[in-house]
Every structure is written in C-alpha cells, then in structure tokens.
Amino acid sequence: MLEGLTAKIQAAMKKLRGKGKLSEADVKIALREVRLALLEADVSYKVVKDFIARVQNRAVGQEVMQSLTPGQHVIKIVHEELTHLMGKVVSKLEPAPRPPTVLVIVGLQGSGKTTTCAKLARYLRQKGRSPLLVAADIYRPAAIKQLQVLGGKIQVPVFDMGEKHNPLDIAKGAVKHALSQGNDYVLIDTAGRLHVDEGLMGELIQLKKDLKPHYILLVVDAMTGQDAITVAKAFQEKLTLSGLILTKLDGDTRGGAALSARAVTGCPIKFVGVGEKLDALEPFHPERMASRILGMGDVLTLIERAQESIDIKSAMELENRLKSHDFNLGDFMEQLEQVQKMGPIDQILGMLPGIGGMKKLRGLAVDDKQLERTKAIITSMTPEERHYPNIINANRKRRIARGSGTKVQDVNRLLKQFEQSKRLLRQYSQPGKGGKTANFPFLKM
Amino acid sequence: MLDNLLAQLSFRLKKTKTGLVNKIESLISGSSGLDESFFADMEEILIMADVGVEASLGFVESIRKKVQIGEIQSGKELIEQLKKQIEESLTFENSGPIGIANIPSVILVVGVNGVGKTTSIAKLANKLKEKRKRVLLAAADTFRAAAIDQLKAWAHRLHIDIISHRPNSDPAAVVFDALQALRARRLDVLIVDTAGRLHTKANLMAELEKIQRIIKREYPEALLEILLVLDATTGQNALAQARVFQKALDLTGLILTKLDGTAKGGIIIPISQELGIPVKYIGLGEDIGDLQEFSPSTFVTALFANADS
DSSP: OOOOHHHHHHHHHHHHHHOOOOHHHHHHHHHHHHHHHHHHTTHHHHHHHHHHHHHHHHHTTTHHHSOOOHHHHHHHHHHHHHHHHHHHOOOOOOSSSSSSSEEEEETTTTSSSHHHHHHHHHOOOOOOOOEEEEEOOSTTTTHHHHHHHHHHHTTTTEEEEEEOOOOOHHHHHHHHHHHHHHHHEEEEEEEEOOOTTHHHHHHHHHHHHHOOOOOEEEEEEEEETTTTHHHHHHHHHHHHSSEEEEOOTTTOOHHHHHHHHHHHHHHOOEEEEEESSSSOEEEEOOHHHHHHHHTTTOHHHHHHHHHHHSOOHHHHHHHHHHHTTTTOOHHHHHHHHHHHHTOOOOHHHHSSSTTTTOOTHHHHHOOOOOOHHHHHHHHHHHHHHHGGGOOHHHHHHHHOOOOOOOOHHHHHHHHHHHHHHHHHHHHSSTTOOOOSSOGGGGGOO | HHHHHHHHHHHHHHTTSSSSHHHHHHHHHHOSOOHHHHHHHHHHHHHEEEEOOOHHHHHHHHHHHHHTTTTTOHHHHHHHHHHHHHHTTOOOOOOOOOOOOSSSSEEEOOTTSSSHHHHHHHHHHHHHHHTTTOEEEEEESSSSTHHHHHHHHHHHHHTOOEEOOTSSOOOOHHHHHHHHHHHTOOOOOEEEEEEOOOTTTTHHHHHHHHHHHHHHHTTTTEEEEEEEETTTOOTTTTHHHHHHHHSSSOOOEEEETTTTSSSOOOOOHHHHHHHHHHHHHHHOOSSSTTTEEEOOHHHHHHHHHHHHH
C-alpha cells in the first residue's frame, strides 16, 4: 500500500538512528527528507507544511534531547502526528435509530463509486444486514446496468427507475421500497461529478435537504494529487460529509491524498478499497496506517484476515498431521488454498513488517496464477499419488502433466518443492529446531 | 488541535487562490525583489500543480541560476523564462492529431481504472467521424460490469460500428475479430477500448502486451497508435503508470482527461521530460465535443492562470 512512503521515511530516519544525541540541525535534515517524501507522496503542500512545523516544534528541544534514543523519539512523534492527522477512531457504519439507514455515495468521475457501493453492500450483507442498492447515476451510459450486474454477483437487490427520473425521485422511491421490503440499509450510487459543477452539486444539495440521508460518503481515489484538498473541501462545504472512502489503494500509489482529504474535511476515513474484487474492502485503521507509513508493518490487518479465512479446525488437523509426519500433497494443496483465501500474495507480503521495505521484493510480481497451476497439478493426481508421492514414476508424471495442462518439468518442480516444504515443516514441528525466518516454498516457483 | 489545523488550512487555501502571475507581480512591486521567499513560492505553485518535487526543484534551480548570473532581471522576464522552459519540455515533433492518415489506423487506448478511457474513445470517434473517417470500435473491456454496454451505447449514439463479445471473454479475441472486420469492411480507423488496469498487476499488463502483439501480427501495415489515458487529478502516481505502460507497450501518445476541474495536470511535465511521450489530446468535460488537441502554450498559460478565474 504505502510502501513507497515508508521506504522514504525510513531512509530519512536511518540518519537519526545511528546517533546517540540529536542536534537541532539533525532534526531539520531528517524532517526535510520527511517533507520531500510526503510531497512526493502527493500529500497536500499545505498539510505537509503544517505537519512538518508541528513535528519540528515537538522534536527540537527538551523532549528529544532528554530522551535516551533521540531517533526513536522522532519516529514516535512523526508516528503520533501522522495518526493524529488521519483520525483517531476505527470507523463503522452505525445503523440509524429507525431503519432504513440511508447512505449516499458521492465523488468525482472514475473514483470508484459504483464498485464501492457494491463492496459496501457485500460488507453489510456479511454482517447480517439486508442492504438495498440504488442506481441513481442516470447520466453515464450503462451505469445502471453496471450496478445491476454487481448486485447480481453479491445477491443484493438493486433498485432503479431507469434514466428518465431525477436522482431525488429515485432515492425517495428506493427508501419507500426498502421500507416495504424490509431492507435496513439503502446505498445510493450517484453520478460522478466535478466539485465545481454548480448544477450537479446543486442536485446533491437538494437530495441532502429532502432525503436527509444518515451518511454522505465521499469516495476519493488514493492516487489523487494536490487537487484532493480542493475536491474534498468543496464536497465538505456543500454537503457536510460524514466520512471518506479511499479507493485503489492496491496500486503502488503512496496515497498521500488520504492525509490531505482527511485533514481538510475533518471526516473519518471509513473504509479503504484494495482491489477490483468485491470483497476487497477493509475498514480503515488510522493507527495501523500510520504504523505502516513508518515501516512497522501492518501485522494486525494480516492477522485479522488470516483469522477470517483460515478454518481453525482444519488448521488443527493439519498441525496434527504435521506432527505425525503424515503431511501429503493433499494437505499441501489445502495449505495453498488457505493462503489464497487471504488475498493476493503480493498484498499479503506487503503487510509483513520488513518485507514492505525490502527493495528486492518491491516490484516483484507474485503471480496468483502459479498457485492455480500448482493446484491443477495436484488435482490431476490420484488420491493414492497424493498420499504417496514416491509412487509417481515417469509414466504417471506424463499423465499428470497432460491432465493439468502443464509440462513434466512443472510436475517435477512441484514434487521437489513439496519435499522441501515437508522437511521445513518437520523442522518447525520439532521443538528447538525452529525459529528460522518463515519460508514460503510456493514463492520460488 | 485538529480544529486549529483546519482553520489554518482554510485560511491558506484562500491565500493561494491568486495565480502565479499575480503573485510574482506583487512580489516584484514590493521591496523584497527576487529573494529566497520568492523561489519558495515558485516551488509551492509548481508542486501544487502536481508538477512533482524533482521537476519543480529543477525549474526553480535553473531559474535561480539565471537570476544569479544576471540573465533574468525582472519579474516579467522570469515568468517568460519559466513558461518557455515548461513549454519546451512539452513540445515534440510527433505531436498532432491522429487517425487522419490515408492508411488504416488502429488506436489502442489503455490506462488505469476510472481515468475516462471509454468516454475519451467516444469523443475521439466523434472527432474522426467529423473528419469523414469511417470508424470501428472494439469493446475489449470484457471485465468491468457493463463496460461493453457503455461503449455500445456510445456507438449507437454516434452511429458507428462496434465489435463486441460476451462479458468475461478473451479481450485479445475481440481485437482479433475487430481487425478482421476493419480489413473486410475497408474502414479507416479501429479504436480499441481496454479494461482499466492498475499498472502493478503484472498479469493484466501481459494481457495488453498480447493485444499489441496481435495487432502487429494481424495488421502490420496499419498505423498503430497506442494512447495512455491519464486523469489530470492524479498525482505523482501517474508517472509510475506511464513508466510501466511504456515499458510494456510502444506508447505513442497521452490523453489527459478531466482538465475541466480544478486540477492542473502538471504531472505530464515530468512524464514528458522523462519519457518523451507527447500529449495528443485533452479532455475538458462530459460532452461529446469536449476533446481538444493539446497545445503546450495554452496548457502552460492555464497552469499559471488564476485558480478562481
């Protein structure tokens, strides 16, 4: 996510780490680099200026001079101020006292409103709610169809009145519909609009006045540059937003727009979009994001994801089999599937502390298709072969390769890797011999 | 603390609503002359236009040197110099309109999600149609929900032909069919719409390489233009996008969209400096006619124009 910024600040902070004592000049040099890093990360010039000034005020002088490790202290201050700037609480979408809870999703063209709507609906559905999606983008060709297709995928109903009615009537109709159908959340997808478009902004102001939605959420593209501050401010002034959603954080953008939009609106960032798939939406955790920027890794998110996707029971079974040295290719595949459920591998790697900052790994494309290929090879084996890989002779290898659409070399490679993994896992299951850095055998493919 | 910060921010925002020209003029008329605070202001304005730290500091340093050796003496000269330097970095020989050659052209349009590829294609198709070119569209965004319908709606409005397959089919196959149709129907221009993809997704970039390969193989005599669409509101990440797309494809030009907002689109300056790709068109709104040929001098004037005028 924000590895780029992390790397920059880490480079700046390294100069501080080496020294026992810290002069005012040192702080200035370090903060100058932090400033450049933040600017390169697209944080608004204004926000950066205030941020640097505040950190400098705190860092230079008593506070740092008296502390034992001045470098750590500066990192702490930068971290605290970053967290502070991004908001304090973990945000949620509390239901309104009287259902349905009405949410209006607004933003510029192409920021990802429609996809975000569908992701929110999926998120609410998973929490046991009954959301209704509303297609109120009557301007962009096929926008309604897009929401219908997405709604179909996540099995959430989509309300529309075609392109002939105005968004306010559609929204009102939708709320009525939700009341009669028992939907407790109404998510209104609006057309993308420029913050300087008086006509279309007026339409939203009217919608807010008449409909009185419980939430107005602004979708902000994480790749936005210096303009983020202008856009967010305009939407905030005209609509009084209740929150922000940051999209497209799965790219390599440093995401400075998050800081800018948050600072200028004072609104919490409620969610972040981390991919095109409809489950790629995460609640925003300011603390974690700040830790991430400072290179402390996003271990908490990783753990949470692992908990969501790994079936505890099957994990226990696996552990038992490992202990009994009865780990076979079927288990190997299960293990791969568990990892896959946690999300694309490059994302998982980015969350591990240390790895995010490793130059070699950055830009390394881990292809999820490799996993699929591996699975194809294993599923082309007979149960007996999976259990006793030793019986796989040349003839069997040719058959497996044909069955999985791969080559014999691929089958050989997999078998070798499996043997390695098995050895490795045995080391871990034997007390006293483990403790090495975790190894991901499937990454070597 | 946050309230305090917000108050400061809103105050500063009002303050910056004066363009660079006004600012320089007011600085010159003041007693301070061309001092350090002036260079800092220049840096601020360039960075706030998304020109980027490195490129901005580059311009500031070069101007500073010229002031030091006495080559620049007045504020007016200074603005002219700065404008000239930026304009030069945006000027290329191979700029100018596309799709107007007398041989068939294939225009492949690529970019990350949400930059305005499909809308730009509709505008470009309309422009070429006005020049009496017979245009064919290929709906090779088979991934995003209803993307094919969106392009079809445009084709219908503009009365032009479109080749499309079912959603989630192989985009390369759509392109293959469209190339056959371009040849068989003896049309002038094929414009290919592709799915938005973040440049960091290696497999999706490989898919584009395949499409490029197919065009070159199936219709080698056609004039191939590959246009990267960039959103003017995008910050420094646009440079990363351009780098990766250029590495994968033989980009011939850029389209800069959404310049009708408040974003200045200054990121094309470092892109032009580093990669040497000309901007061909700019997008200025939602209407079908809102696509203009790029003019470096107009762009530079707008870059320094008053933000609230």
